[in-house]
Amino acid sequence: MIPKISPGFEDVLPVEYRELVQDGSYGRNLRIKDLGTFKESIEEHPLCAGCALSLSIRLIVASLPCPEDTIVVGTTGCNSILMPQLAIHNIHSLFGNQNAVASGLKRALKIRYPDKHKDVVVVAGDGGTADIGLSMTMHSWFRRENITTIMLDNEGYSNTGGQESSMTREGVVLYMAPLGKKYPKTRMFEIARESGCAYVAAVSPASPRRLEKMVRRAILVARAIGPTYVQIYCPCATNYKFSPSETLKRTKDDEQIREYMSSDAKELIERLGE
Amino acid sequence: MSFIAKLAEDLCTGCKQCIFACPEPNIIRFNGNTKKVEFYIDKCKGCGLCAEACKFDALEITLA
Ligand code: SF4
Ligand code: SF4
Ligand code: SF4
Numbered sequence: 234m235i236p237k238i239s240p241g242f243e244d245v246l247p248v249e250y251r252e253l254v255q256d257g258s259y260g261r262n263l264r265i266k267d268l269g270t271f272k273e274s275i276e277e278h279p280l281c282a283g284c285a286l287s288l289s290i291r292l293i294v295a296s297l298p299c300p301e302d303t304i305v306v307g308t309t310g311c312n313s314i315l316m317p318q319l320a321i322h323n324i325h326s327l328f329g330n331q332n333a334v335a336s337g338l339k340r341a342l343k344i345r346y347p348d349k350h351k352d353v354v355v356v357a358g359d360g361g362t363a364d365i366g367l368s369m370t371m372h373s374w375f376r377r378e379n380i381t382t383i384m385l386d387n388e389g390y391s392n393t394g395g396q397e398s399s400m401t402r403e404g405v406v407l408y409m410a411p412l413g414k415k416y417p418k419t420r421m422f423e424i425a426r427e428s429g430c431a432y433v434a435a436v437s438p439a440s441p442r443r444l445e446k447m448v449r450r451a452i453l454v455a456r457a458i459g460p461t462y463v464q465i466y467c468p469c470a471t472n473y474k475f476s477p478s479e480t481l482k483r484t485k486d487d488e489q490i491r492e493y494m495s496s497d498a499k500e501l502i503e504r505l506g507e
Numbered sequence: 508m509s510f511i512a513k514l515a516e517d518l519c520t521g522c523k524q525c526i527f528a529c530p531e532p533n534i535i536r537f538n539g540n541t542k543k544v545e546f547y548i549d550k551c552k553g554c555g556l557c558a559e560a561c562k563f564d565a566l567e568i569t570l571a
Contacts, residue, residue, distance in 0.1 A: 269537035270536070270539070272533060280530070478554060478568075481560065
């Protein structure tokens with residue numbers, strides 16, 4: 234559904250919303266290459282300077298196949314401070330509940346709009362996905378829900394001062410993990426694949442074209458086949474104590490690009506030319 | 508004290524790499540007529556990622 238301004242309200246609507254209607258991304262089939270030529274979000278956000286997570290969200294939003302018919306489900310984390318600024322429908326769920334909320338939402342939308350695609354995309358951090366919400370995330374995959382789960386992996390609990398998460402790498406010392414992490418990073422890519430995801434990918438914002446391709450594939454496979462998972466590596470300058478200007482260099486040095494697709498997903502992706 | 512990005516317009520080739528590196532939305536915009544970028548600088552946080560990404564030395568980080 235492409236929003237319009239009701240007649241008579243043009244001059245009272247805040248300028249940010251007017252710009253969104255006149256110059257937003259809805260219904261225009263825009264891509265990452267078009268960034269800089271359309272209005273991306275309602276207003277600026279309060280995340281740290283040089284945050285890889287906020288860059289990833291910009292890139293995700295520009296990759297959506299159908300932004301006007303996408304609902305993002307988020308949960309607690311640095312990213313949740315940015316979500317309300319997005320020019321896309323979004324819901325904040327209780328910490329860890331995001332995949333359960335997204336499952337119900339997708340089922341309801343299928344009933345309400347049987348002839349339309351409504352893409353439900355979970356965007357959550359590593360704490361929300363791999364720790365606190367792991368059971369709900371996995372059960373949504375076991376149930377073969379038609380939703381996409383995107384994890385922004387900043388390898389820790391960043392907005393509460395730097396505690397380790399299960400996605401923190403072994404040996405890493407953080408402000409609130411002074412003895413260093415004692416066990417390895419959780420293998421979410423493998424967990425997703427074994428739990429029934431039809432498409433699983435790992436990427437970072439240092440490879441924007443690849444990120445775009447993977448996000449699009451994940452959403453299109455989720456529409457037609459079943460659950461999909463994309464893990465985006467987003468190192469955190471504030472808690473890993475490096476200069477914000479180094480964020481992309483570090484991201485590039487450490488990124489892992491991986492992709493798995495089931496045979497059904499492969500056939501679909503080839504058929505759609507994605 | 509705060510930092511912001513500063514563009515040397517004559518050096519800009521319009522390659523857009525800075526746009527793909529900036530974590531902040533709606534700051535760097537592409538002008539289709541001049542084929543160069545423009546900065547809506549009041550939202551810039553001075554992180555320096557655009558300057559790192561620019562291969563043509565068109566960007567530097569300066570005191571606001
Ligand atoms: S704490 Fe880290 S992840 Fe959170 S906004 Fe700041 S840089 Fe980004
Ligand atoms: S990266 Fe440099 S040359 Fe390319 S558009 Fe940006 S400022 Fe211009
Ligand atoms: S310094 Fe950072 S926030 Fe400012 S324009 Fe460059 S990348 Fe964007």
